[in-house]
Amino acid sequence: DIQMTQSPSSLSASVGDRVTITCRASQSISSYLNWYQQKPGKAPKLLIYAASSLQSGVPSRFSGSGSGTDFTLTISSLQPEDFATYYCQQSYSTPGFGPGTKVDIK
Amino acid sequence: QVQLVQSGAEVKKPGASVKVSCKASGYTFTSYGISWVRQAPGQGLEWMGWISAYNGNTNYAQKLQGRVTMTTDTSTSTAYMELRSLRSDDTAVYYCARLGGHDAFDIWGQGTMVTVSS
Numbered sequence: 001d002i003q004m005t006q007s008p009s010s011l012s013a014s015v016g017d018r019v020t021i022t023c024r025a026s027q028s029i030s031s032y033l034n035w036y037q038q039k040p041g042k043a044p045k046l047l048i049y050a051a052s053s054l055q056s057g058v059p060s061r062f063s064g065s066g067s068g069t070d071f072t073l074t075i076s077s078l079q080p081e082d083f084a085t086y087y088c089q090q091s092y093s094t095p096g097f098g099p100g101t102k103v104d105i106k
Numbered sequence: 107q108v109q110l111v112q113s114g115a116e117v118k119k120p121g122a123s124v125k126v127s128c129k130a131s132g133y134t135f136t137s138y139g140i141s142w143v144r145q146a147p148g149q150g151l152e153w154m155g156w157i158s159a160y161n162g163n164t165n166y167a168q169k170l171q172g173r174v175t176m177t178t179d180t181s182t183s184t185a186y187m188e189l190r191s192l193r194s195d196d197t198a199v200y201y202c203a204r205l206g207g208h209d210a211f212d213i214w215g216q217g218t219m220v221t222v223s224s
Contacts, residue, residue: 034210036151043201043214044143044151050208087151091209094167095141097151 002026002090004098012106019075021101023088028068032092035064035073038100039084047086048073078103108132110140110202110215117221118192125188126218128202135183136160139205142176142187144198145217152198156205157185192222 003026013019023033031051036044046055048064051071061076075082083105088098113127128140142154155166157176164176175188185202199217206212 032209034208036211038151043217044203044211045214046206046210046212049206049210049212053208055210055212089151089211094165095153095156097143097153100150 002029002093002096004088004090004096006086006088006098006101008101009099010102010104012104013078014106015078015080017078017106019078019082019103021073021086021088021103023066023071023073023098025069025071025090025092029090029092031067032090033064033066033071034089034091035062036087036089037082037084038087044087075103108204108213110204110213112200112202112215112218115219115221117223119224120193120222122192122222123188123190124192124220125186126200126202126220128185128187128215130159130183130185130204133204135178136180140176140178140185141203141205141211143201143203143211145201146195146198149198154187154200159185189220192220194222196220197222 005024007022033051035048038044052064063074085100085102087100111129136159139158141156157164159178177186201217202215203211204213
């Protein structure tokens with residue numbers, strides 16, 4: 001199975017900050033990488049699919065990049081509603097999720 | 107609107123079975139597959155398996171093989187996930203999710219809490 005890692009596991013940031021989260025796959029997954037946001041007590045929400053495509057309705061401050069084994073999710077200017085946990089997920093083979101990155105208020 | 111609505115919370119004893127339902131609306135049910143994902147308390151997301159709503163083909167996570175069965179009822183646009191021989195570490199929120207056209211889970215159910223306790 002392909003293993004997914006994320007860094008950092010958590011971070012503290014302020015409203016307006018630029019935030020970058022990294023996801024790494026144990027082998028090349030081309031661009032088969034998706035990003036989700038999850039708030040406490042809620043289902044995950046798709047933000048980015050195919051590494052860099054913005055899901056309909058998702059604010060443009062979210063962006064994704066990367067291919068192969070290394071990927072990033074960037075929030076250009078953190079908003080109060082963005083404090084959540086973010087997961088990457090590979091869809092290259094049997095689906096697997098990263099362990100998550102919790103973004104909280106500094 | 108496009109949505110998946112799941113059945114309510116369950117409490118089960120170890121060794122029992124649970125069957126969770128996921129009713130789709132707002133789209134053509136047979137045009138997409140459904141995956142099931144679970145999340146233990148305070149933990150991350152674990153993919154359990156997938157079923158094609160078109161022909162019923164399934165693909166289960168290896169660790170759950172033999173204990174999980176996923177089915178669909180196209181007459182009611184409902185997907186089901188049954189987990190048998192429940193253990194305490196099966197306690198989790200269980201989500202159904204639509205596998206969209208870009209190999210991503212684009213629509214999620216609200217989640218069903220399954221508690222396994224004696």
